[in-house]
Amino acid sequence: xxxxxxxxxxxxxxxxxxxxxxxxxxxxxEGEVMLDFASVLRIDGSGLMALEKFAGRADxxxxxxxxxxxxxxxxKVLKLVKLTSRFSFVx
Amino acid sequence: xxxREVLQERVQISLTTESLSEExxxxxxxxxxxxxxxxxxxxxxxxxxxxxxxxxxxxxGLGQAQYLARLxxxxxxxxxxxxxxxxxxxxxxxxxxxIKDKRTVGIIREFPERNLVEIAEPVGVIFSxxxxxxxxxxxxFKCIMAIKTRNAVIFSPHPNxxxxxxxxxxxxxxxxxxxxxxxxxxxxxxSHTLQDNAxxxxxxxxxxxxxxxxxxAVKAAYSSGKPALGVGPGNxxxxxxxxxxxxxxxxxxxxxxxxxxxxxxxxxxxxxIDDEIYDTVLKKFSELGTHICNEKETELLARTVIDPKTGFxxxxxxxxxxxxxxxxxxxSVKPDTKLLIVPIQGVGAKHPLSLEKxxxxxxxxxxxxxxxxxxxxxxxxxAGGLGHTAVIFSRNEEIIRKFGDVMNAGRIIVNSPGSIGAxxxxxxxLVPTFSFGCGTGGGNSTTDNVNIYHYLNIKRVARRTQAHMxxxxxxxxxxxxxxxxxIRQFPSRSTIIVTNPPLEQIGHVDLxxxxxxxxxxxxxxxxxxxxxxxxxxxxxxxxxxxxKADQIIALGGGSVIDAAKIMKLKFESPDADLEELAAPFLDxxxxxxxxPTEKVNRVRLIAISxxxxxxxxxxxxxxxxxxxxxxxxxxxxxxxxxxxxIVDPQFVMSMPKGLTADTGIDCLTHxxxxxxxxxxxxxxxxxxxxxxxxxxxYLPIAFEHPGDEEARSMMHNAAxxxxxxxxxxxxxxxxxxxxxxxxxxxxxxxxxxxxxxxxVIAYNASVPTKFVPSPYQKGYLAHKKYATVAxxxxxxGHTIEEKVKNLVTATEQLLDRLGFPRSIAExxxxxxxxxxxxxxxxxxxxxxxxxxxNPRMPLMSELAELFWKAxxxxxxxxxxxxxxxxxxx
Numbered sequence: 001x002x003x004x005x006x007x008x009x010x011x012x013x014x015x016x017x018x019x020x021x022x023x024x025x026x027x028x029x030e031g032e033v034m035l036d037f038a039s040v041l042r043i044d045g046s047g048l049m050a051l052e053k054f055a056g057r058a059d060x061x062x063x064x065x066x067x068x069x070x071x072x073x074x075x076k077v078l079k080l081v082k083l084t085s086r087f088s089f090v091x
Numbered sequence: 092x093x094x095r096e097v098l099q100e101r102v103q104i105s106l107t108t109e110s111l112s113e114e115x116x117x118x119x120x121x122x123x124x125x126x127x128x129x130x131x132x133x134x135x136x137x138x139x140x141x142x143x144x145x146x147x148x149x150x151x152g153l154g155q156a157q158y159l160a161r162l163x164x165x166x167x168x169x170x171x172x173x174x175x176x177x178x179x180x181x182x183x184x185x186x187x188x189x190i191k192d193k194r195t196v197g198i199i200r201e202f203p204e205r206n207l208v209e210i211a212e213p214v215g216v217i218f219s220x221x222x223x224x225x226x227x228x229x230x231x232f233k234c235i236m237a238i239k240t241r242n243a244v245i246f247s248p249h250p251n252x253x254x255x256x257x258x259x260x261x262x263x264x265x266x267x268x269x270x271x272x273x274x275x276x277x278x279x280x281x282s283h284t285l286q287d288n289a290x291x292x293x294x295x296x297x298x299x300x301x302x303x304x305x306x307x308a309v310k311a312a313y314s315s316g317k318p319a320l321g322v323g324p325g326n327x328x329x330x331x332x333x334x335x336x337x338x339x340x341x342x343x344x345x346x347x348x349x350x351x352x353x354x355x356x357x358x359x360x361x362x363x364i365d366d367e368i369y370d371t372v373l374k375k376f377s378e379l380g381t382h383i384c385n386e387k388e389t390e391l392l393a394r395t396v397i398d399p400k401t402g403f404x405x406x407x408x409x410x411x412x413x414x415x416x417x418x419x420x421x422x423s424v425k426p427d428t429k430l431l432i433v434p435i436q437g438v439g440a441k442h443p444l445s446l447e448k449x450x451x452x453x454x455x456x457x458x459x460x461x462x463x464x465x466x467x468x469x470x471x472x473x474a475g476g477l478g479h480t481a482v483i484f485s486r487n488e489e490i491i492r493k494f495g496d497v498m499n500a501g502r503i504i505v506n507s508p509g510s511i512g513a514x515x516x517x518x519x520x521l522v523p524t525f526s527f528g529c530g531t532g533g534g535n536s537t538t539d540n541v542n543i544y545h546y547l548n549i550k551r552v553a554r555r556t557q558a559h560m561x562x563x564x565x566x567x568x569x570x571x572x573x574x575x576x577x578i579r580q581f582p583s584r585s586t587i588i589v590t591n592p593p594l595e596q597i598g599h600v601d602l603x604x605x606x607x608x609x610x611x612x613x614x615x616x617x618x619x620x621x622x623x624x625x626x627x628x629x630x631x632x633x634x635x636x637x638x639k640a641d642q643i644i645a646l647g648g649g650s651v652i653d654a655a656k657i658m659k660l661k662f663e664s665p666d667a668d669l670e671e672l673a674a675p676f677l678d679x680x681x682x683x684x685x686x687p688t689e690k691v692n693r694v695r696l697i698a699i700s701x702x703x704x705x706x707x708x709x710x711x712x713x714x715x716x717x718x719x720x721x722x723x724x725x726x727x728x729x730x731x732x733x734x735x736x737i738v739d740p741q742f743v744m745s746m747p748k749g750l751t752a753d754t755g756i757d758c759l760t761h762x763x764x765x766x767x768x769x770x771x772x773x774x775x776x777x778x779x780x781x782x783x784x785x786x787x788x789y790l791p792i793a794f795e796h797p798g799d800e801e802a803r804s805m806m807h808n809a810a811x812x813x814x815x816x817x818x819x820x821x822x823x824x825x826x827x828x829x830x831x832x833x834x835x836x837x838x839x840x841x842x843x844x845x846x847x848x849x850x851v852i853a854y855n856a857s858v859p860t861k862f863v864p865s866p867y868q869k870g871y872l873a874h875k876k877y878a879t880v881a882x883x884x885x886x887x888g889h890t891i892e893e894k895v896k897n898l899v900t901a902t903e904q905l906l907d908r909l910g911f912p913r914s915i916a917e918x919x920x921x922x923x924x925x926x927x928x929x930x931x932x933x934x935x936x937x938x939x940x941x942x943x944x945n946p947r948m949p950l951m952s953e954l955a956e957l958f959w960k961a962x963x964x965x966x967x968x969x970x971x972x973x974x975x976x977x978x979x980x
Contacts (some may be wrong), residue, residue, distance in 0.1 A: 042135045045274040047127050073135045080131035080215070 002068065015040060015047040019054045026061050038069030043077055046052060051078075055086040065066075066090050097333050111286050119290050125275030126216040127245040127296045129162030132273040133241040134213060138196040144270040145187070151266040152231040154181035159227040159262070162255035162514075167223050169410025174351035178228035178525075185523040186235050190543055195240050199549070206556045212548040213241040213300035214318075218291045218943065220550065224354035224449065225525055226252035226258040229303050232525040234263035234277060240546040245297075245520075246279040247288055249304070257281075292317060293700050299546070303526045309534060320545055321535050325356035325478030326447045327509050328468040330494055331372060332461065332485035333365040339506065340484035341375040344453070347508030349429050352410045353450045353453045355525060357480040357502065357513030361435065361445050361454040361471045363464045368459045373432070381430040382413070385659045387445070388422050389433040392452065395420035399441040403450055413451040438470035447475055461490060464540035469497055476500070482509040492509035501528055501538030515540050559680075560864045562774040564709050564815045565698075565727045570808055572800065577737065578606040581695060583642035585612040587634055590646040591620040594701060597740055602648055603699065613637050622716045622723070623654035625669075631658035631666075635694065642695045645733070646742075648754075649705030651712035654696045656731045663690040673724040675940065687730040696731035704754025704804045704841060706761065706814020708736035725940075732818070738811045740804035748794060751806075751839030752909040755790040756781065758810040759905075760844040763873040764784075764823035765816035766880060767855055767873040768944040775820035775878075775937045782813035784883055787901065791908050823945035824936075825851040828957055831936035835928055836920060844912045849899045849959040852877060856895040858948035873946035903965065914964020925962055932958055 022035060035054075043051075058065045068090040070078070078084045111119075152159075155950070160175035194200070200209040211747045217237060221229045226248060257279045262279040280287055288308075292300055292315035292860045300319040302312035309321030331340055364372050374385055384392060396408045396416065408416055413431050424431070438445040444454050458464035472481060481498040484506055485491050495503050496672040507518035523538035537545065569577040586607055590600055595617055608615055615835045616634050618627050628655030634957075635658060645655030659666055664687035676682035698708035707713075711732045715724040746754070762782035765775050786809045792802035828851070829843035834846030838846075856874040874891050881887075881894035886901050888894035903913070912918055915925065942949055943964045949957075 044132050048128055048132070076134055077131045081128055082135065 002084070007014075012075075015043060018049040019047075023054050023057050026063055029061070030064050030079060032064045032066060034066045034068055036068045037071075037074065040074055043072050043074050046083055048077070052081075052083060055083070059080040064088065095314065095953070098690075099797055111525045115287070116290070117835045121286060122245050122278050122280070123216060123291070123294050123296050124312055125278060126245050129273040129275040129839050130213060130215045130241075130243040130298075133243065133276065134602065136196065136241055136271075138194060140271060141196055141239060141241060142191070144267050144272050145190070145235060145271050148235055148238060148263055149183045149265045151177075151185040151262055152235070153180060155259075155262050156180050156183070159231075159255060159259050161809040162258055163227050166859060167226060167252050168408070169224060170351040170354050170407055171349075174537065175228070178225060178351065179231060181514060182232040182525055183227040183235065185514075186232055187438045189516060189523050190235070190239050191238075193543065195543055195547060199547075203927060204561065206554040208552040208554075209550060210423060214546055214548055215242065215297055216753060217242050217244045217299045217546065218294070218297045219244050220288070220300075220302045220304045220312070220425070221247050221248045221252070221256055222304050223252045224254050224351075224356070225303075229525045230256050230259040231263065232408070233303075234260065235300065236543050236546050237274070238267055238272060240543050242298075242546055244271070244278075245291060246277065247291070248279065250282075251488050255283065255964060276653045289315075295322055301526070301541070301546075306534075313534060319527070320526065320537070320541055322356075322533065323540070324447060324533065325358075325360075325479035326469035326471055326477050327360050327480045327482060327500075328476065328491075329359045329509065330364040330464050330468050330485070330497070331362050331364045331368070331465070331481040332483065332487060332490050333367045334490075335368075335484035335506070336486070337368060337372060337375060343484070343506075345376070345430055347380055347510045347512070348453050349413070349451045350508075350510050352412060353448065353452075353510075354410045355510035355514070356447070356449070357504075358449075358480060359453060360447055360476070361438070361456060361467075361745075363456045363458050363467045363471075365461070365464060365968075366457055366459050373455070376430070376432055380425075380427050381426040381432055382417065383424075384422070384431060384433045386434075388420075389435075391422060392416070392431065392433060393444050393879060396448070396450070396452065402440060402443060402446075404443075404446070404450075406933055408452075409452050410451045410715075415448055416452060418861040438474050439799040445474060462659060463725065465497055467495060468494070470751045472498055472500065478529030478535065479527060479533060480504060480508075480509055480513045482512070488749075492760075496762060499530070499532045499944055501530055501546070502540070513540075549848075556866065558735045560770075560772050560774075560867060562772070562815075562819050563711070563732065565733050565736045567734070568709065568736045568738065568811065570811065572740055572803060574737050574739040575603060575699060575741070575825075576606050577735075577769065578603065578644070578697065579608060581697065581735065583607055583611045583695070585638045585640045586614070586642040586644060587631075588613065588615045588644045588646055589651055589658065590615065590617055591648075591651055592617055593620065594647055594651075597745060599646060599701065603644060603739070605629050605871040607644075608846070611642075614639065614640075614774060618651065618654055620650070622650050623657065623715050624718055627654055628661060628715065630655050630971070631655075632661045635662040640694055642697065643831055644697045645698065645708075646699045646701065648702040649707040650702065650714075652700065652707035652733070653715070655696060656697065656707075656713040656733065656971035657726065659694055659696050660686075660726075662694055662730065663687075663692050667689060668835050669724055669726065672728070674828035680725070681873075686693065688730075695735070696733040697735040697737065697831065699737040699739065699742060700807070700810070702750065702754045703743050703803070703810040704757035706758070706810045706817075708738065709811055710818045712818075736811065738807050740807045742801060743803055746797070748797065751797065752790075752911065753839050753845075754810065755786060755793065755806055755841070756765055756845045756848070756906070756909065756911070757841040757904075758806070758813045758846055759786040759790065760825050760841075761817040761822060762786065762809075763811035763848070763852065763880070764825055764945075765820040767869050767876050767946045768820040768823060769863050770894070770944045770947055771820040771876075772867065772923065774818040778812045779816035779820070780880060780883055782809045782816060783880055785811045785812070787905060788882055791905065794909050822941045822953075823851070823855070823943035824942040824947070824949050824957070826941035827936045827939035827945075828954065828961070829930050830939050830963075832915070832958070834935065835932060836915075838918065838919070842911065843911075845906050846913075846915055846961045846964075848906070850957050852899050854900060854953070854957060856944050859930075860950055860953065861948040861949045863943070863945060864902060865944075869947065912964075915958075915962040916964065920962075922962070925958075929955055929958065 066088045154177035180562040260279040300312040302321040312319035441472040480502045481500040484505045502513045504512035512518045516523040522540040526541035528537035528539045529535045530538035700708040711729045766779040789802040789805040828847045833843035878891045878894035881898040886897035
């Protein structure tokens with residue numbers, strides 16, 4: 001299993017970009033991927049869309065995705081849009 | 092709300108969605124998905140974020156007020172352009188003025204005195220129906236409310252107002268987005284069918300339906316199974332009462348009824364006018380551009396604006412000018428006529444013009460009296476306007492109050508225009524709105540003017556409150572040898588000494604009389620040596636009245652002092668109903684029945700106890716036997732507490748051994764129960780623990796050496812101190828068991844307590860099966876408190892369990908030393924008899940209020956188990972402690 005840590009900046013644009021970059025690396029990933037959300041204080045609609053897309057790609061590749069350091073406000077957003085079941089969460 | 096005809100298609104809204112194509116469903120799902128995402132993202136916004144968006148939206152709405160009004164008039168062909176501009180301005184400016192300083196994010200209200208905080212939670216996705224009559228103003232209003240409360244909205248405008256509404260949504264959305272609102276926060280259905288509405292109303296991700304529309308839309312919303320805000324239909328009655336300021340009233344009615352050509356559902360429909368002013372009022376209406384129709388014109392109008400098949404008004408009339416309606420009907424009116432008035436003779440289906448008319452046509456009714464006027468207003472209110480709006484013009488406060496009483500209307504507008512008055516914030520302090528809640532009368536969930544708080548889930552954070560506690564005892568307690576001398580200091584004209592025959596015989600009464608100030612008229616009332624009966628109380632009160640007593644000296648044990656307490660109560664408050672005062676209660680401060688505070692007489696009660704156990708001289712309790720009904724009445728209230736207590740050991744020196752033991756164990760039980768009571772406090776703990784130490788030390792001495800003055804004195808004080816503790820902390824399950832068992836088998840109270848005591852200590856010290864709710868204590872403390880008692884008694888032990896076990900042993904040893912039977916079996920009660928009695932024993936023990944403050948809530952099975960342990964006796968308590976220790980380990 002290889003672990004991949006992707007650092008995401010706070011602003012929404014960077015979240016999208018980072019997720020796109022991470023998505024490209026999925027091809028070489030196996031087993032589990034970890035995305036570090038510790039610096040993400042807020043997520044917007046485009047960020048959510050990118051995250052959902054990333055989850056879809058990971059599913060397709062058979063890669064499990066863990067989100068690390070998701071703050072509770074962002075976690076609530078993921079809950080409301082029913083995305084939490086797509087990931088595992090690591091504190 | 093809106094005339095039925097206009098929304099005929101909505102009246103027929105069904106909740107079937109079968110005919111929706113897959114493409115259409117995908118489209119609707121996308122709308123919901125967008126809104127759900129926006130609402131989710133919105134949850135991260137702060138109050139400042141939200142307020143930063145709201146203000147520019149309001150300014151955009153104000154800036155486009157005329158543009159949107161023009162679009163609305165052009166598209167709907169309803170109403171008055173200038174008035175629609177005003178509506179748009181009200182919907183933005185007045186709404187903003189109301190909400191601008193209100194908190195809608197995070198903590199929105201705090202109640203420090205109640206330890207309560209309210210936190211706002213958005214409702215999420217709102218599906219909103221908007222009407223044809225107030226199309227753009229309603230959209231502006233709802234958009235501003237939604238952003239202020241962090242919600243996303245999917246709009247479904249009335250089909251005939253879709254273009255103007257979607258333009259209003261667009262303006263609001265673009266402004267909101269520009270200032271940071273989430274993408275997709277507002278969407279508008281691109282043309283729609285009733286099936287679309289039905290689909291969205293039932294969608295699992297729609298949190299709330301806000302249906303401002305006709306009755307069909309409202310009914311569909313409420314039938315969807317979703318939380319819904321719907322507003323009901325209106326039919327506003329107006330009572331123009333003879334004391335009203337007529338010039339104001341007439342102008343207010345005209346301006347209100349003609350506002351936007353009568354499209355506001357709160358506008359006046361029928362004006363009921365007192366006979367005395369009827370002609371004057373009509374003349375004033377006439378002078379101000381109103382056409383008063385004659386009988387023939389009224390008939391013509393009714394035929395024109397009412398559909399004879401349905402009984403509903405014709406859609407073509409809604410929101411039209413008075414002159415146009417007159418022209419359609421073939422009436423000849425002046426070109427500047429702004430309002431048509433039709434006199435009617437009744438209300439209801441036979442008088443169709445008495446129903447809602449969303450155009451400038453007003454019915455008037457001549458009432459012969461205020462009574463008739465109010466009844467006609469009620470008829471109008473019930474003819475399609477329940478819960479909505481009613482108006483009165485009057486200067487008679489009594490009539491206004493009566494009108495408010497009999498009208499079923501969420502808004503009762505006084506001396507001001509109905510339509511603009513109901514919108515709020517212009518003529519009164521009602522909350523500004525474009526959605527009128529009509530309560531259950533209108534099939535709605537609220538009578539409020541719908542506002543931001545209806546778009547929020549309000550969460551209440553309730554912190555544990557430190558409940559007020561108390562420590563109440565007589566304000567004067569005199570103790571130790573010869574304390575009785577203190578009677579001297581209480582002046583009295585007429586004193587009654589209540590006592591028992593034996594106490595009189597052994598000279599106790601004479602001893603007391605010696606210290607009663609000279610000149611006091613003294614009467615001795617000797618009552619039987621038993622729990623007081625109703626008859627005894629009645630006789631005592633008669634004596635108090637006869638002798639005009641201002642002081643009672645109760646000299647005796649618990650029953651005498653209890654009798655005196657009740658005599659005092661009935662003497663001071665003759666109407667007090669003892670049966671009612673004995674009603675059960677859970678919390679003294681919240682009890683249903685209040686003891687009388689108004690008193691026709693005043694009498695001082697001095698209690699001198701002649702036993703060392705009940706502590707009745709300081710307690711707020713009294714027990715009465717009602718032989719006629721075969722029951723006991725227990726009274727509890729601090730007003731029963733004697734004014735003065737005298738704890739003088741010379742009155743107990745001659746107590747027989749058995750009574751010394753029984754009352755002494757009663758005292759110890761009071762203290763041991765108070766110390767672990769869930770109502771206990773530091774104030775009661777210190778008294779309870781002191782009493783325990785004194786009882787363990789001095790009770791055996793007083794029992795074995797009855798003449799030992801110190802031991803007698805200390806036990807007498809211990810009983811009083813324990814009573815001060817349990818008067819404020821109450822007792823526990825030991826008393827519940829003892830009351831039940833004692834009553835069934837005729838065993839003295841102290842003795843019954845003794846049989847239960849070691850088992851109850853062991854029971855309370857083990858982990859409860861059920862805890863008793865108590866705001867007064869933090870955590871489970873009983874075992875630790877028993878351990879503290881064991882330490883105070885110097886019983887040794889290293890762990891809590893050891894200390895509790897030692898306390899049980901010490902209690903058993905004390906009981907042995909006092910010669911108590913150590914099992915119920917020893918009393919000669921057979922196992923079979925006890926088994927037969929068990930259901931009743933358990934039932935009465937569970938009904939007994941004593942256990943309510945016990946640290947464990949006793950299950951009925953546990954009460955039975957405790958009874959059986961008491962039956963078996965020695966050893967079972969220690970086994971219980973050992974088992975509890977195992978359980979803890």
